[in-house]
Amino acid sequence: MIDWAELYRTTCADLVRYLHRKVWDGERARDLAQETFARALQHAARGREPEQPRAWLFSIAANLARDEAKLVVRRKKHLALLQREETGRTQPDEAERLDREARERAARAALEQLGERDREVLLLWDAGLSYPEIAAQTGLAVGAIGTTLARARRRLVEAHEALEAKHAAR
């Protein structure tokens, strides 16, 4: 039987990070992480427990994030209000906040230059999944994960450096 408490404690932060790179909204990422667990629990309650719980959680999360795009419009009008409140409270320093935002924009832009599968594998590894778990979720062979990661990382670095060069040139 799955130890949900342990799973939650060890995986939740990673899920939030993974989701953040999909929806690019801290608040939403946290909401979706919660919802991921809620759904996972419901499934489990009906007796369906997966072989690889963590990979399964991430696949639920990925689906939620995909559906999320359709809900973006509804949230937008409140986002401004919330973000203003949030940033007023959580950012210690304006300069730091701007810097962080710039870094996030750059990372996001670089990530978007990757192919979808490469990006997914990269995000899953960064979220702490193992090679077999990543393979299970992406449908790749375990032996191919290393190659995919190598390519994804190289492309990410190249894309990021290209963007930085463009910025500097301005």
Added chain:
Amino acid sequence: MRHVDEGTLHAYLDARDRPAAGALDPGRREQVERHLAECATCAAALADAQRIRARAGDILQGAGPVAPELPAFPALAGPAAPPRPQRRRAWVPLAWAASVMLAAGAGWMGSELWRTEATQLPPTESGVTAPAPAAAGLKRPPAAVLDAAAEPAGQQAAAASPPPSARGAAVGGAVAAAPGGAAEADEPAAQEAVAASAPAMAAAPREQRREASVDFRVRGADALASGGKARADALASNEKARAVRAFADPPAAAVQLEALVVTGVVHPYPGDEDVAWTDISVAEARRLLADTLLLIPAAEVERVARDSAGRVLVRQRTTAGEIELVQWRTPEPPAAPGPPVQGHAADGSPFAVSRRGGVTVALKAAAGRVESLVQQLERHRP
């Protein structure tokens, strides 16, 4: 042996960083290591691969949440109909055991407590104390539970505008949060205490129709580990807003409801209530609030009043319109205050509730001013 391909080099480095991740089987690892010892080309390629891994990691670091606090445990959605005893009994304990353990193991970010149309939960039920935690991995120190009325506080403000939705739910006890001792050192769980508020906040008979989801936090997960069963009562009729109470069965292995957290649209503005406000002097208002009476600077004071529970209402006028504050004493929360909570009052004006330093303030003003006023308040309060 041929040179090592890039993918294998990355897998090798991944295996080194995270040995349990199954990146490279041990036999292959040894092969690679032996080759690397002899081959300068591949050793250089390895260094290159490591540089790329590190750089990619740095880039990704910048693309994450700032303070990855663990979210509060999500509510279990489900049918609001009264449970069919047979099936429900089988379903609920499993899910609830899981959910209760989850909640107990997780930190939580903030709370808004429902004010409800239904009656309060009787104090005794939420007051059952759990035995000292013994469950593996859940080493929480017991926290005192303040059982009282719900109170508005912290965090996740409305995602939806105030359309009609949930019927109000009965609210369980309030809580003083335990310090986050259970988590590992690097777990960034944010703790927030929810303090009991003036009893007047509780049983208003008016129906609250708001959309929200309910989180909760329960202590005493060890009770479940030791074989007690958890049972949940759904007290709200709306499938989205659900206040739940968990007890263990038998009572000896009781779990205790630590907090009821409602995220989503906030409770109504306290100044809207059908309460009798009696005019008082500013001096008496100060006395009621132990000298922490908050006034918006440079705004003419039109009215100062109190209700039977000792809350103070202040109405002020500025050129930009009317500002109203309702303030009341709250027991000092042990942890850091949360960000203000927001909502819309009956007349449509936005309001925000902020809690710090033993005083809770609900502030209502014209749109756009609320946030800046609350920020001012936040900055200048003790």
